[in-house]
Amino acid sequence: MTRSIWKSTAEKTNFPTLKEYINTEIAIVGGGITGVTAAYLLAKSGRKVVLLEAGTISGGTTGDSTGNLYSMIDKRLHHIQSKWDKETASNVARSRGQAVDLVERLVNEHQIDCSFKRVPWYLFSETNEKDEVIEKEIDAAADYGLPIEELHELPLPVKVSKAIKVKGQAQFNPAAFVSGLAEKIDPANCRIFENSEVHHIEKEEELVLSTATGTVTAQKVILATHTPKGIYGLQTALYPYREYAIAAKLNSGDFPDGIYWDTEADFHTSLRTYSKGNDKYVLVLGGHHKVGQEDDYSRFFRKLEQNARKYFDVSEIEYEWSAQHYKPADGLPYIGESSDDNIYIATGFSTDGLTYGVLSAMILDDQFNGRENQWSDLYKASRFTPVKSAKNFIKENINVAKQYLKDLPGKAEADSFDEIAVGQGKVVVVDDEKWAVFKDETGQVHCQSAVCTHMDCIVDWNDAEKSWDCPCHGSRFQATGEVIEGPAFSPLDKRNLDKKE
Ligand code: FES
Numbered sequence: 331m332t333r334s335i336w337k338s339t340a341e342k343t344n345f346p347t348l349k350e351y352i353n354t355e356i357a358i359v360g361g362g363i364t365g366v367t368a369a370y371l372l373a374k375s376g377r378k379v380v381l382l383e384a385g386t387i388s389g390g391t392t393g394d395s396t397g398n399l400y401s402m403i404d405k406r407l408h409h410i411q412s413k414w415d416k417e418t419a420s421n422v423a424r425s426r427g428q429a430v431d432l433v434e435r436l437v438n439e440h441q442i443d444c445s446f447k448r449v450p451w452y453l454f455s456e457t458n459e460k461d462e463v464i465e466k467e468i469d470a471a472a473d474y475g476l477p478i479e480e481l482h483e484l485p486l487p488v489k490v491s492k493a494i495k496v497k498g499q500a501q502f503n504p505a506a507f508v509s510g511l512a513e514k515i516d517p518a519n520c521r522i523f524e525n526s527e528v529h530h531i532e533k534e535e536e537l538v539l540s541t542a543t544g545t546v547t548a549q550k551v552i553l554a555t556h557t558p559k560g561i562y563g564l565q566t567a568l569y570p571y572r573e574y575a576i577a578a579k580l581n582s583g584d585f586p587d588g589i590y591w592d593t594e595a596d597f598h599t600s601l602r603t604y605s606k607g608n609d610k611y612v613l614v615l616g617g618h619h620k621v622g623q624e625d626d627y628s629r630f631f632r633k634l635e636q637n638a639r640k641y642f643d644v645s646e647i648e649y650e651w652s653a654q655h656y657k658p659a660d661g662l663p664y665i666g667e668s669s670d671d672n673i674y675i676a677t678g679f680s681t682d683g684l685t686y687g688v689l690s691a692m693i694l695d696d697q698f699n700g701r702e703n704q705w706s707d708l709y710k711a712s713r714f715t716p717v718k719s720a721k722n723f724i725k726e727n728i729n730v731a732k733q734y735l736k737d738l739p740g741k742a743e744a745d746s747f748d749e750i751a752v753g754q755g756k757v758v759v760v761d762d763e764k765w766a767v768f769k770d771e772t773g774q775v776h777c778q779s780a781v782c783t784h785m786d787c788i789v790d791w792n793d794a795e796k797s798w799d800c801p802c803h804g805s806r807f808q809a810t811g812e813v814i815e816g817p818a819f820s821p822l823d824k825r826n827l828d829k830k831e
Contacts, residue, residue, distance in 0.1 A: 452591065668712055755791040
């Protein structure tokens with residue numbers, strides 16, 4: 331089983347399951363960094379809030395992130411500058427900087443034990459072919475007043491041609507921060523429920539949120555679910571990708587804390603350290619592919635391990651995990667009400683989600699309290715940017731269309747259940763219908779329809795995470811069909827075939 335170092339080391343929360351009817355002002359779906367920070371701020375300003383988390387607090391993408399907080403972005407500020415303009419890129423950096431400052435204030439105010447520290451962020455090239463990227467980022471960062479330095483070597487056993495250093499960025503254990511903050515939310519104004527998955531949201535006079543054992547009605551809803559649940563036109567402008575991470579104990583060859591990004595390698599695109607007791611770990615992150623569109627998912631872990639051992643003296647790989655992110659078509663997240671329906675979203679964070687999650691909470695808190703927020707328009711969810719989105723929009727939606735074409739009746743991955751190895755899944759055609767069939771460790775076969783319950787794409791078996799992943803909009807389901815993440819509300823439809831090896 332994959333498991334992140336953050337989820338494995340953070341204190342667990344213990345909030346109840348929703349088993350009642352509650353009427354409230356604001357319902358928040360999702361207990362990651364966006365949902366919990368929004369709940370904290372809104373409760374503090376006196377709003378009545380209910381937070382519903384499908385699993386456990388910080389048990390989703392927040393707990394699978396890098397734990398890095400920074401003003402820059404993975405697409406590079408100079409790309410935002412060329413796609414939008416200088417002012418937009420500057421505002422992105424400034425707004426993200428304010429979010430990092432808020433995390434620091436909350437950690438200090440509540441003494442949250444999450445290893446928060448200010449560290450530098452580095453971007454480096456290994457050969458002079460990518461020096462231009464560094465030079466452009468140096469120019470962009472200098473324009474926005476970020477505290478930068480140009481370097482030609484780093485305290486890393488990696489070859490460096492050119493690098494930029496930006497001081498004053500930050501790292502923490504994101505799961506420990508979110509769990510710690512959830513415990514500090516004013517209980518008089520906010521009730522939190524775990525293991526309370528929302529199956530349905532109905533738009534009546536108020537919004538009605540249903541779980542298996544309870545109901546919440548609310549005037550407004552925040553979908554802090556990474557990508558909005560249900561069917562939204564916006565999903566044509568959000569593109570789901572996965573990225574991989576490993577953590578291994580350093581035997582020797584320590585290097586200073588920092589966020590190290592490489593411009594060139596497919597793998598080890600990001601490096602950092604984390605200390606647990608007397609042990610220091612190196613975290614190596616990289617690999618990148620569209621959700622549900624790989625043949626061999628485990629190869630990413632193997633490649634990361636190979637790279638870790640090439641550069642560092644490490645013992646065994648103790649943690650390995652992957653995480654999902656959604657790239658926005660025009661390079662900026664969508665935060666706010668996407669249409670006039672009292673449902674607010676915060677999505678399209680790319681791999682910069684921890685900082686954008688906190689920023690979303692700040693923006694939504696201001697909006698709900700009638701306060702002006704200087705970043706609201708920059709990130710507004712209802713924006714339409716056909717020119718800035720065109721290139722990505724066309725490329726990514728052709729990709730989605732191809733996934734539907736692949737789903738036409740055709741060859742299955744296995745002709746019989748006997749071809750499925752223990753612990754693996756395959757798509758099998760049964761009576762002209764595609765089934766997602768998983769064989770568990772006891773040899774028991776679990777059958778469900780392979781048709782994604784969001785918008786009918788055929789799911790793909792992810793051998794690294796033991797999940798069914800949808801290549802169209804990124805819904806993911808457990809091996810036995812339950813929803814893990816993504817826009818789908820409902821599990822894969824069960825199919826009955828009593829077959830045992
Ligand atoms: S996530 Fe949209 S069809 Fe599967």
